[in-house]
Amino acid sequence: xxxxxxxxxxxxxxxxxxxxxxxxxxxxxxxxxxxxxxxxxxxxxxxxxxxxxxxxxxxxxxxxxxxxxxxxxxxxxxxxxxxxxxxxxxxxxxxxxxxxxxxxxxxxxxxxxxxxxxxxxxxxxxxxxxxxxxxxxxxxxxxxxxxxxxxxxxx
Ligand SMILES: Cc1cc2nc3c(=O)[nH]c(=O)nc-3n(C[C@H](O)[C@H](O)[C@H](O)COP(=O)(O)O)c2cc1C
Numbered sequence: 001x002x003x004x005x006x007x008x009x010x011x012x013x014x015x016x017x018x019x020x021x022x023x024x025x026x027x028x029x030x031x032x033x034x035x036x037x038x039x040x041x042x043x044x045x046x047x048x049x050x051x052x053x054x055x056x057x058x059x060x061x062x063x064x065x066x067x068x069x070x071x072x073x074x075x076x077x078x079x080x081x082x083x084x085x086x087x088x089x090x091x092x093x094x095x096x097x098x099x100x101x102x103x104x105x106x107x108x109x110x111x112x113x114x115x116x117x118x119x120x121x122x123x124x125x126x127x128x129x130x131x132x133x134x135x136x137x138x139x140x141x142x143x144x145x146x147x148x149x150x151x152x153x154x155x
Contacts, residue, residue: 001153003028004061006092007073008035008084010045013105014075016135021071021103024142025149033061035088049077054087063093069152070098070124071145074115076106081115089122096123101130101148103141109133127151 003025009015015034022030036058040048048055064070074085081104089095102115112131119126128148130141 001028001068001149002066003030003069003071003149004033004064004067005030005071005073006033006035006059006061006088008037008057008075008082008088009073009105010037010075010082013132013135014073014103017103017105017132017137018071018073020137020142021073021145024146025071028149031061031067033059033088035059035084038084045077045082048083049080052080052086053083054090055083057084057087057091059088059091062088062091064098065094067098069149070095070100071103072100072115072119073103073105076104076111076114079111079114081118085115086118089118092122098124099152100124100126101128101145102126103130103132103145105132105134107134 007018
């Protein structure tokens, strides 16, 4: 299967999870799209999250044509996915009906459904939602990803 792992990471936690996901799916054809980090200070980031701003972003892949699955991840800012991932989702082409797994990283863990809602608004079919505390690679979450990929392959 052709899988795109797309993520935004500010301080490296989400990136560590994305790298673990890449290792886990090493038997698949995996491409990576890191959404280019913004250089804002903490105050601007908080404001950006609270005001639901859509900062300009760049990423290596912005079209899902030819991919079978999108694994998309972001940190949580003020209870929501960090704004750069919303900008990325907005730019992403050929989402309708594509299968996806979402993952988020936050200080306290949880917020499982926040990125899922955004992804579904783009027409993505979300198979699994994973939530991590910082960069702690919770085995149960990674196992759910693996199971989702296996379900995808059987269809
Ligand atoms: C502006 C901002 C707002 C945040 N808001 C929350 C929050 O509401 N809840 C939470 O648990 N963590 C919050 N965090 C912590 C991050 O979600 C957490 O550190 C995450 O692992 C960072 O991922 P990254 O290293 O990939 O950027 C916030 C961090 C920043 C910078």
